[in-house]
Amino acid sequence: MPTDNSFTIIDQTAWEDLVARFDGRMWAVARAFGLSAADAADAVQGAWLRLVENADAIRDPERIGAWLVTTTRHEAARLSRKARGEVASDLDVADTALPDPTAAVVDADFGRQVWRRLDLLGEPCRSLIRLYVLHPEARYAQIAVRLDLPVGSIGPTRARCMARLRALVEEEEAR
Amino acid sequence: MREEYLLAALRMGAGADPVPEGVSAAARAVFGLRVPGGVPAGPVDVAVPRGARSADGTAQAGVRRFSADGLVIDVETAVSGGRMEVAGQVSPAPGPDARIEVRTPHIGKVRVPSGSGHFAVAGLPPGWVSVVCHRPGHAPVFTRWIHVGP
Numbered sequence: 001m002p003t004d005n006s007f008t009i010i011d012q013t014a015w016e017d018l019v020a021r022f023d024g025r026m027w028a029v030a031r032a033f034g035l036s037a038a039d040a041a042d043a044v045q046g047a048w049l050r051l052v053e054n055a056d057a058i059r060d061p062e063r064i065g066a067w068l069v070t071t072t073r074h075e076a077a078r079l080s081r082k083a084r085g086e087v088a089s090d091l092d093v094a095d096t097a098l099p100d101p102t103a104a105v106v107d108a109d110f111g112r113q114v115w116r117r118l119d120l121l122g123e124p125c126r127s128l129i130r131l132y133v134l135h136p137e138a139r140y141a142q143i144a145v146r147l148d149l150p151v152g153s154i155g156p157t158r159a160r161c162m163a164r165l166r167a168l169v170e171e172e173e174a175r
Numbered sequence: 176m177r178e179e180y181l182l183a184a185l186r187m188g189a190g191a192d193p194v195p196e197g198v199s200a201a202a203r204a205v206f207g208l209r210v211p212g213g214v215p216a217g218p219v220d221v222a223v224p225r226g227a228r229s230a231d232g233t234a235q236a237g238v239r240r241f242s243a244d245g246l247v248i249d250v251e252t253a254v255s256g257g258r259m260e261v262a263g264q265v266s267p268a269p270g271p272d273a274r275i276e277v278r279t280p281h282i283g284k285v286r287v288p289s290g291s292g293h294f295a296v297a298g299l300p301p302g303w304v305s306v307v308c309h310r311p312g313h314a315p316v317f318t319r320w321i322h323v324g325p
Contacts, residue, residue: 012206012207016206019199019202020199023194023202024187025187027195028183028184028192029183031186031192032180041195042322044194044202045201045202045303046322048202048205049205049208049280049303049320052209053215053317054215069180073177073179075322079322102176102180105184108188110184110187111184111186111189112188113188114185115185115188129185133182133189134186136186136191163178166176166178166181169181170176
């Protein structure tokens with residue numbers, strides 16, 4: 001039974017509304033993988049292309065944002081693997097039926113809540129994450145100079161700090 | 176909560192690294208790439224013997240197979256000199272009245288398939304690409320979009 005790909009329930013205006021609502025989140029998620037601007041643009045565009053080829057996904061408007069962000073994450077991960085020279089099959093298809101529910105909360109309001117959690121962290125976590133967030137193009141060597149830390153410690157420290165921040169956020173959400 | 180979601184939210188909360196207008200414009204334009212009434216051809220994960228074209232000396236090449244509505248569409252891509260070439264075969268051969276449309280988000284090119292269903296297009300920008308088979312009396316069949324890096 002062929003999929004109905006006629007998009008009878010959405011028009012250009014509704015589509016542009018979706019873009020206005022979600023493209024900022026999609027871009028931020030793609031860039032969070034450390035992708036260049038060009039690769040992040042490809043990841044975001046890929047997610048929108050998945051939507052036009054996957055009309056079923058739009059039948060649940062309540063979940064469309066989570067679906068778009070989840071799909072962007074999937075495309076960004078694939079492009080990130082390619083950028084690292086790893087084999088990344090384009091035949092693996094994201095499970096479009098199961099958008100990640102946590103993707104739905106990625107927005108500026110939630111971001112401001114996370115900033116408040118970040119302020120609870122000590123140094124060097126607070127400064128390291130702040131630098132990493134505010135300067136997406138910064139390399140570990142530049143951050144190491146700014147924080148006077150060994151360059152080899154930046155990656156592990158960032159991972160540890162992000163884990164602590166995630167724990168704080170999840171603790172807040174559990175209350 | 177995935178780390179990249181936290182990082183994305185932090186950037187959004189700070190207004191850092193906003194989405195470029197070009198990315199938003201490209202997203203709006205994607206709506207025009209839908210294929211009304213079209214049948215999506217999903218990927219078939221099988222080994223396809225090389226032979227549709229030579230990929231010697233190219234930056235990236237690979238054959239992908241897609242299938243839907245009784246059609247098989249094999250697509251081979253290569254990038255050379257910064258331009259993408261797309262070649263392939265539709266089987267069974269769709270006949271002389273069929274048209275094969277090779278699309279990128281920026282440009283599409285239409286070809287008449289050969290008697291054996293082969294087609295080829297050169298000079299496309301690398302990036303996302305999809306192939307559509309238009310046959311009189313049938314719904315168009317389109318492949319999933321695939322990404323071809325420069």
